[in-house]
Amino acid sequence: MKKRKVFVLVLSLLLCIGLAACGGGDSDQADVPKIEKSVDAVAAELELSNKEEKAFDMIGAADGASYDGNIELYLYEDQDSDAYKAVTGDGYDLGITVVKATAHNDGMIMVYTGDGEPDKDLVDQFNALAFK
Numbered sequence: 001m002k003k004r005k006v007f008v009l010v011l012s013l014l015l016c017i018g019l020a021a022c023g024g025g026d027s028d029q030a031d032v033p034k035i036e037k038s039v040d041a042v043a044a045e046l047e048l049s050n051k052e053e054k055a056f057d058m059i060g061a062a063d064g065a066s067y068d069g070n071i072e073l074y075l076y077e078d079q080d081s082d083a084y085k086a087v088t089g090d091g092y093d094l095g096i097t098v099v100k101a102t103a104h105n106d107g108m109i110m111v112y113t114g115d116g117e118p119d120k121d122l123v124d125q126f127n128a129l130a131f132k
Contacts, residue, residue, distance in 0.1 A: 037131040039063045039073045042108055046125055048073075059083055059092045059099050061109070070114030071122070072099075076107045084109075106131055 035041045043051065048067035056064030056074055060083025064074035076084040086092040087109055091100035102112040103123050110126050112118035 034130045034132045037075065037106070037108065039065050039075050039108075042073055042126070042129065043067050045129060046071075046122060058094060059087060066113075070112060071118075072109075072111040072113060074109040074111070076109065079107050087111075103127055105129055 035045050040051075043049075043065070048071055050068050052066040054064040054066050054072060054074075056062070059074065060076070060081055061074040062077045064072065066072045074087070076087075078084060083092060084107070087099055088101045088104045091098035099111055101109045102118050103110045103126050105127055108126075108129070108131075110123065112123075
């Protein structure tokens with residue numbers, strides 16, 4: 001009988017420790033500051049400059065601009081649209097070029113148009129953005 005009580009006590013203690021360890025939740029996401037979901041706010045957060053307006057409506061976006069000569073940002077309000085799916089998939093064919101997302105985050109698209117590979121740190125910063 002005494003062994004049974006000790007066994008139940010040990011199991012109860014382990015259960016309490018397990019619940020306490022798992023109860024932390026999503027603390028990493030809570031530490032990420034949320035920004036306005038706009039092309040200008042994303043550019044400011046990523047410290048991009050030299051803004052040039054883009055014909056964003058040609059690829060079905062609600063807003064868009066080019067920064068620093070090789071980074072384009074586009075905002076899509078409808079992530080279920082064919083245009084958004086094309087840009088985040090195989091690319092949106094404009095006839096003379098194909099626009100393909102380098103990264104996408106909650107309706108915001110980043111396109112790298114430079115030579116070689118995009119800056120991994122910049123892409124990681126973009127992917128880590130949280131929007132209001």
